[in-house]
Amino acid sequence: GEDVEQSLFLSVREGDSSVINCTYTDSSSTYLYWYKQEPGAGLQLLTYIFSNMDMKQDQRLTVLLNKKDKHLSLRIADTQTGDSAIYFCAESMDQAGTALIFGKGTTLSVSS
């Protein structure tokens, strides 16, 4: 069955890089996503990567995909206190959608 695993907590100091890791089980995943949830708010799409890519960069965010190992990571450069949130990795099976399968989320805590 489908399963998405993430570590639950990450603590970094302001200005450092943060790396949040995710593993997924279904090799047929077409798209992989990172969502961010700030305290008291709904989830918001941060970025996504298509399964035939191995890297995507968007300002301070870098997504790396190792399809062979089914490993996805999100790197946040120059982490700020405003980046403190829960980060969810998610996969979808095909272009037509079906519901996203989310991991349990990684709580990122940034200290100044």
Added chain:
Amino acid sequence: GAGVSQSPSNKVTEKGKDVELRCDPISGHTALYWYRQSLGQGLEFLIYFQGNSAPDKSGLPSDRFSAERTGGSVSTLTIQRTQQEDSAVYLCASSFLLSGELFFGEGSRLTVL
């Protein structure tokens, strides 16, 4: 409205009562999703709608849970005979067609005493 709207934002109920949670998606979004977020459990998929039909109900935890969507817009999630383990934040999301870019509401926090 501009975003996904959910009501009520908070609901406290007694065990055994029925509750209804409402979701108003972004106008024009054809797909609508319900997830449940519990402490330590992450996001649990419940059900999704494409238009008014629900092709995948596999995530509903028990037959006490049901959902409907009418007119391709508003959806209600109904929980009958609530139990304490139903306490969670119920998140609704919508998307244009079946897309991975989901727009989430702020959730309805349900507390069953």
